[in-house]
Amino acid sequence: MTRRYFVPELSPTGGPLGLPADEAAHAARVMRATPGDRVVLFCGDGREAEAEITSVDKRHVFVLAEPPRNVDRELPFPLSVAASLPKADRARVLVEKLTELGVTQLQPLVCQRTQLAPSPAAIAKLRRAVVEASKQCGRNRLMQIGEATSFSQYLHQTDPDAASLIAHPDGHSLAVTLKSSGGDDGHSPVQIAVGPEGGFTDAEVEQAVETGWQRITLGPRILRIETAATAIVARIVLA
Known part of the structure; x- marks a missing residue:
């Protein structure tokens, strides 16, 4: 597989350029890049460019x-996930899997049972994980990660036209809910909310339902945050 490197700014005409410091270090020290190697550069807005390494130290x-070109490997519909993020290593796993599956945006939530809101430094690390x-997965458009926000504020910012699904043990099956909401047509926007350890409170679920969200369940077992979010997204994307 061709090696890929992130370059935030690509000239529309191509030409010589240096890799950013962290990408250069990875290429030189980890990948043992040498002049003549062919690589792919991407800038996060949907474009990629083939390139040849000319010098390494x-x-x-x-x-x-x-010259870069648009190469679309995105889903045919917007798919967002809002979640009360788990601890650092598990949050990184969540970000990796959602990126691989094509999620458009991850919104960190601060809920009533959230133990610790992610710091700006933690959010920055997760954006690097994106x-x-x-x-690795070949996406050219970066999944966006927002700043942490309260669940109540998040509900007032969501797309009223999207299929809106909130994970809760007494919800309906995901397949039935997707069909009834139009979220299985492959084109409509979908937004998913997953609560913290211990789940959303009854008041939070009621507030979501009042604003048009539908409760979904993933079965009789209690899943961790990263497992639940990944399972829901995989069901939607890979169905």
Whole structure:
């Protein structure tokens, strides 16, 4: 598989450029890049460019890039996930899997049972994890991660035309709910909410239902945050 590197700014005409410091370090020290190697550069907005490495040292890697082109590997509909993020390692796993599955946006939630809201530094690390996962899976458009927000505020910012699904043990089956809401047509926007350890409170669920959200269940077993979110997304994307 061709090696991929993230370059936030790609010239529309191509030409010589240096990889960003962290990408250069990975290319030189981990991937053992050498002049003449062919690579792919992507900038996160849907474009990618083939390039050839021209020089390498311990801190710098220079390439000659071809003009970038749009290469679409995105889902045919917007898919967002709002979740009370688990602890660091598990949050990274969640971000990796949602990126691989094509989620458009991840919104960190602060709910009544959230133990610790993610710090700006933690959000920054997760955004870097999006880049790493995109390099691996071939996405050219980065999944967006918002700043942490309260569940109540989030409900007032959501898309009223989307199929809106909130995970809750007494909900209906995902398949039935998707069919009734139009979320299985492959085109309509879908938004998913997953609560913290211990789940959403009854008041939070009631508030969501009052604004048009539908409760869904994933069966009799209690799933961790990252498992539940990934399972719901996989069911929607891979069905």
